Amino acid sequence: MKIDFPQAVNEAPIELSSHTMTEIQRVMDLFPKGKQKSAILSILHLVQDELGWVSVGAMNRVALILDIQPIEVYEVATFYTMFHLNAVGKNVLEVCRTGPCQLVGSDDLIDYIEEKLEIKVGETTKDGMFTLKTVECLGACGYGPMLMCKYQFYERLTKEKVNEMLDAMREASK
Ligand code: FES
Known part of the structure; x- marks a missing residue:
């Protein structure tokens, strides 16, 4: 999927379930203070497990959670083929x-x-x-x-x- 940047950064971050947010916090707590960005792959997996794919709105939510720029999430999500950037089948x-x-x-x-x-x-x-x-x-x-x-x-x-x-x-x- 081609991400329409910078338009994508204006897309509203989607809400994640409380279960996913709890798991994300658990994963982030595994890393030393200030190094939470290293949890990005695990977080993207958790997001995909909930939604079935990783939308731009989901990536923008991950950026907010990690307090990083959305482009940093796009870079990772578009690099690895295991993240589905469009809606997929069951x-x-x-x-x-x-x-x-x-x-x-x-x-x-x-x-x-x-x-x-x-x-x-x-x-x-x-x-x-x-x-x-x-x-x-x-x-x-x-x-x-x-x-x-x-x-x-x-x-x-x-x-x-x-x-x-x-x-x-x-x-x-x-
Ligand atoms: S070439 Fe390694 S699994 Fe297919």
Whole structure:
């Protein structure tokens, strides 16, 4: 997502739940006084866990919490692929496309998922059930082709395994 700066800084910071705010405070307290900015990745994860994605309004809230400039949050959130900067489906399929996974068929896997779900990389199915993304190495290079969804790894994927995985996710998301 392209952030329309400086217009973005004027977007109202969104409210977060009291549960998320408590967790954010707990994480910030782990760092020495004056070094709370180091909690930014954990905080962005907490925000995404609550909202499903990280909007500009959410990033502006994080900037207020950490008492830093919004651009400092945008820099971090846009650098890492694990932060979703647009609304996503219930299940975000993050397929590794880096060399070792590519050598064992990640391109074919991506093509198959695109065909099966009738979406392209970066898109969400009409029913809001799946979003397909590609990411760089997830650290499971010996188990490719693989993808991650909801912090869980699905490894050595075949078409059959993908079919089973998608059915199970649909069932679990009902
Ligand atoms: S290359 Fe795919 S997990 Fe490392």
